[in-house]
Every structure is written in structure tokens, then in C-alpha cells.
Amino acid sequence: MLPDKFKALSEAVFPYVVDCYRHLHAHPELSFLEFETSDFITNQLKSMDIPFRQGIGGTGVLGVITGNNPAKKTIALRADMDALPISEETGLAWKSLNNNVMHACGHDAHMACLLGAAKMLNELKNEFEGTVLLVFQPGEEKAPGGASLMLKDGVFDTLTPELIIGQHISEDYPTGTLAFRSGVVMASADEIHLTVKGQGGHGAKPHLCNDTVLAAAHTLVALQQVRSRLCPPLTPMVLTFGKLIANGETNVIPGEVKLSGTFRTFDEKWREEARGHIGRIIHDTCSAFGCAVDIEMPEGYPCLINNEEINCKSKQYASELLGENNILEFDQRLTSEDFSFFSQRYPACFYRFGTRGESNQHMGRSHTSGFCIDEKSLLTGTSGLAWIALGFLNG
Incomplete structure (x- = not known):
């Protein structure tokens, strides 16, 4: 035609x-x-x-x-x-x-x-x-x-x-x-949802608590090494957390903190490897602060x-x-x-x-x-x- x-x-x-x-x-x-x-x-x-x-x-x-x-x-x-x-x-x-x-x-x-x-x-x-x-x-x-x-x-x-x-x-x-x-x-796109759990309590008595807020904060910082130290330098990726909910107060350490983020990359092989690194870092960091953590990382879009x-x-x-x-x-x-x-x-x-x-x-x-x-x-x-x-x- x-x-x-x-x-x-x-x-x-x-x-x-x-x-x-x-x-x-x-x-x-x-x-x-x-x-x-x-x-x-x-x-x-x-x-x-x-x-x-x-x-x-x-x-x-x-x-x-x-x-x-x-x-x-x-x-x-x-x-x-x-x-x-x-x-x-x-x-x-x-x-x-x-x-x-x-x-x-x-x-x-x-x-x-x-x-x-x-x-x-x-x-x-x-x-x-x-x-x-x-x-x-x-x-x-x-x-x-x-x-x-x-x-x-x-x-x-x-x-x-x-x-x-x-x-x-x-x-x-x-x-x-x-x-x-x-x-x-x-890019591929995988959602990451965490619930950091510990013994909450009075902000003036942190020694009697598991500081879930501190554990969550350190987890976010620790996860930056996925991009800077674990990812091949020429492989594009982003790991971004845009949601953190800690329903405490100025003097209340909450019993749990929730975080949600996204992991994206152009490399399917690295995607699989990185998901393992992310889970390990989250678990080990929270554990270091005496906190437990539930991790949901369903497989998203390729x-x-x-x-x-x-x-x-x-x-x-x-x-x-x-x-x-x-x-x-x-x-x-x-x-x-x-x-x-x-x-x-x-x-x-x-x-x-x-x-x-x-x-x-x-x-x-x-x-x-x-x-x-x-x-x-x-x-x-x-x-x-x-x-x-x-x-x-x-x-």
C-alpha cells in the first residue's frame, strides 16, 4: 500500500x-x-x-x-x-x-x-x-x-x-x-519491603531497648555498598528507599520500623546476584543491633x-x-x-x-x-x- x-x-x-x-x-x-x-x-x-x-x-x-x-x-x-x-x-x-x-x-x-x-x-x-x-x-x-x-x-x-x-x-x-x-x-524493577522488629521502650532508656530506628538507619547506609563496592563499576543500577515509617515519638523508640524501596538494573545476571547481597546486608545489619527483620523482595519486572x-x-x-x-x-x-x-x-x-x-x-x-x-x-x-x-x- x-x-x-x-x-x-x-x-x-x-x-x-x-x-x-x-x-x-x-x-x-x-x-x-x-x-x-x-x-x-x-x-x-x-x-x-x-x-x-x-x-x-x-x-x-x-x-x-x-x-x-x-x-x-x-x-x-x-x-x-x-x-x-x-x-x-x-x-x-x-x-x-x-x-x-x-x-x-x-x-x-x-x-x-x-x-x-x-x-x-x-x-x-x-x-x-x-x-x-x-x-x-x-x-x-x-x-x-x-x-x-x-x-x-x-x-x-x-x-x-x-x-x-x-x-x-x-x-x-x-x-x-x-x-x-x-x-x-x-530496567528490571524489584520492590523491597522491610519490617525491622525489636524491643521498644523509653527514649531515655535505650540500653533496655533494641533501637529499631537506629538499625533501620544503619541498614540504609550499609545498603549503599551494593552500588559502590559490590556492583561492577560499568553496570547501571539504582537502589532507592523512598518510604520509612517509624511510629515512635521524641521519647519513644518504636517496636518496629517499616521501609520500602526499589532496586533496578539493566543486567539480569547482576540482578540475581544483587538480590542476594541486599538480603544478606539487611539481615546482618539488623542482627548487629539485636533486631529481627522481615524481608519481602518479590520478583518484579525483568x-x-x-x-x-x-x-x-x-x-x-x-x-x-x-x-x-x-x-x-x-x-x-x-x-x-x-x-x-x-x-x-x-x-x-x-x-x-x-x-x-x-x-x-x-x-x-x-x-x-x-x-x-x-x-x-x-x-x-x-x-x-x-x-x-x-x-x-x-x-
Whole structure:
């Protein structure tokens, strides 16, 4: 299909995408509670006569578009569905109608673009060979991650994709651009939760207590050696604790102190090794102060890996549609994404589409109450996703 003809179709679908985006933005739902969102998506698929399965991994949806010779090739396209516990302050006419829930990470845009791409691909299904799987995934923002639950629930047991494509908004790049990168592009993420326990008591009689606050403080300091002395110097990682609760008083040493943090890295081998170091240091430090400690360190999200061949081809197809000047490369970042579960199992490409334009240049960044996208970016997000899919199907 010629890019000009395709662009005309994408522009015709664009108003539909904007309508979907505004509806989804106004009706956000938290992780694993995306019931109305799931129903909205299935109603859209019904209106396009696209068959689907609902309730995968909780509220997940899988739509299926079959072209000519459906068995020739199967690819998957993914969008996440959940919102964040943030009270919106954008002043938009389509701002959130749900108290303290907001699409502040662009998942509304991801869903709208995938619905738009589905509409385009469904209209073009006589022009490609193969099958397209539409994955609408719950719970990206919350462990254990909706991607892992959908996989455990057999989302691809009947139809297995040869590759999977995902995208994410980025206010770092201007509207009309897509950004790619091969290899490990996002970090693993493991949560760490500690409860330091000891004999509490009067602050004037510390010799009769186990000072849980002091033990917790020394534990935080001791854990810094994981980065400075145990981690290979050229291996990126962060170990950050952002929560410490010690419900004592000026003269009361509490019986327990709770800490929570995150450990992230780009190296899966080091990840496994570091988890052992972290547990040992926590236990030994608390023990030195006569305190016991409960440690919860569930296995979180793995590293997100972009397959070099799939990424390069996706970048090539995007360049054909948008022009080389609108194709960028994004930097590695120690943020995480549960699309990584898909990327660990299937050749994958996870790219970013720019959402910075005139309409939102003074708005807040993602994960803030003032966040919003430039709606014009939805055209690139939709057409780019559909064009890349066609490239793989017809390639």
C-alpha cells in the first residue's frame, strides 16, 4: 500500500481516535480494576466486527484480525489500560470524572491508538496476509504486572505471535516523531519491603531497648555498598528507599520500623546476584543491633529488551511513513515496564511516540496532576503502529 493512500486513511480515522482518547481519559480506572475500560474496548471491537476474548489475566482483552492466509504470520500489538491514583488538575473539558484517578501516563492514548490501528487494519485486511493480535493489557503500573498475568492466563496459547510491538507516549519528543532503540532499553524493577522488629521502650532508656530506628538507619547506609563496592563499576543500577515509617515519638523508640524501596538494573545476571547481597546486608545489619527483620523482595519486572532485527525493521518502516527526520533514538532509562514480560518471551520492539506540541508545552509531565498530551500526536501514534504492523505482515 502506498504511504499517501495510507495517510489518507489514517486522517479519516483520526477523529475516531480522538473521541476514544477523550472518553478513556475521562473514565480512568486503577490497575486491575479496568472493568468499564475493558467493556468500552470490547464494544469498539464489536462495532468493527473484530472477534475477541475478554477477561484474560483479569480485565485483559485480546482481539483478532485475520487477513488473507491467516496462518502465514501472526504478530501482536499491545496497549496498557490502567490509570494512576492522582487527582487531575488539567482543566480539560474531558478531564477525569473519577475522583483521585487519572490517566497521567498516557495509557488512554495507547488504547486509543491501538483502537485506531485496529480500525485501519480491519479495513485493510484484504491487503495483507497473516493475523494481527490486539492485546489490551491491565495493570502495567502495579506488580505483578498485567502482562505476566495475561501470559499465565494463556493469552497466546491458541495463536502465538512471531513478534510483538508496543509503544509509549513521551513528552521528551515533539509530535510527529517516533523514537527507537535496540537492546536493553528499560530496567528490571524489584520492590523491597522491610519490617525491622525489636524491643521498644523509653527514649531515655535505650540500653533496655533494641533501637529499631537506629538499625533501620544503619541498614540504609550499609545498603549503599551494593552500588559502590559490590556492583561492577560499568553496570547501571539504582537502589532507592523512598518510604520509612517509624511510629515512635521524641521519647519513644518504636517496636518496629517499616521501609520500602526499589532496586533496578539493566543486567539480569547482576540482578540475581544483587538480590542476594541486599538480603544478606539487611539481615546482618539488623542482627548487629539485636533486631529481627522481615524481608519481602518479590520478583518484579525483568529488563525490557528490544530485539535488534525487529527494532531495525520497525524503524525502517516508520521512516518510510514519516521520513528520516522524524525518526529518533531514545536513551536508556532506569524506569521499568511490564511489556518486558512479553519481550523476554517473544521478539519485540517497544518504541516511543512524541507528544510534545503547542497545545501542551506548558502542561505537566507524566505522573503529575497537570499532564496531558498534544492530541495531534495521536495521528502519529495510530498511523505509525498500523504501518509498522503492515510492514511486518507484508515483508
